Amino acid sequence: GLLVAQGRLLHCELRSGWGIDAPRLAFCGLNPHASDQGLFGDEEAEVMKPAIDRLRSRGVDATGPLPADTVFGRALDGEFDAVVAPYHDVGMAAFKTVSFGHGVNVTLGLPFPRTSPDHGTAFDIVGSGVADPTSTLEALRLAVRLVEGRFDTPGGPI
Structure with missing residues (x-):
């Protein structure tokens, strides 16, 4: 199942x-x-x-x-x-x-790496000037590492 x-x-x-x-x-x-x-x-x-x-x-x-x-x-x-x-x-x-604010969501089982920031789309704060790009940047960094096959296992669980 x-x-x-x-x-x-x-x-x-x-x-x-x-x-x-x-x-x-x-x-x-x-x-x-x-x-x-x-x-x-x-x-x-x-x-x-x-x-x-x-x-x-x-x-x-x-x-x-x-x-x-x-x-x-x-x-x-x-x-x-x-x-x-x-x-x-x-x-x-x-x-x-x-x-929250630095986590990355990873989707498994796809033929390509798929990462996203932990906060999702955050449409509620668009244009407000309060967005923090940290999680988005971490998602991009992780996607690059996954593509390059050089992911270092973090110290904690995923």
């Missing part, structure tokens, strides 16, 4: 494009507290756990599903190289909390 495909894609990209020999992936649960053993839903047990087990059987170091309120802190502490979030707002809220 989709989780297996996304996990394999991330695993392969971290190895080939980011120089991480044995990527450690964490999968964030869909429900509060990763369903707390079925108390808040069964998607973790019925969908996510089998997909994670399948990834493990294919040699991917995958952990989860883990609660969203703790998994990102664990990644920042170095336990994981990347976190797979079940939907956009979960992953981006955590990402922007720690990197």
Whole structure:
């Protein structure tokens, strides 16, 4: 399914494009507290756990599903190289909390590097004179490094 495909894609990209020999992936649960053993839903047990087990059987170091309120802190502490979030707002809220203004969003699985600033289009501040170009410049720098194949793995998770 989709989780297996996304996990394999991330695993392969971290190895080939980011120089991480044995990527450690964490999968964030869909429900509060990763369903707390079925108390808040069964998607973790019925969908996510089998997909994670399948990834493990294919040699991917995958952990989860883990609660969203703790998994990102664990990644920042170095336990994981990347976190797979079940939907956009979960992953981006955590990402922007720690990197807003200098972070870069990378889209994997395309035949070319695709990067974007963490703030998105920022149409709300167009023409106001308050824009900070830092994240856009970082996105351009990373795109160049990815094209040239000389990305140095950062000290923290992506």
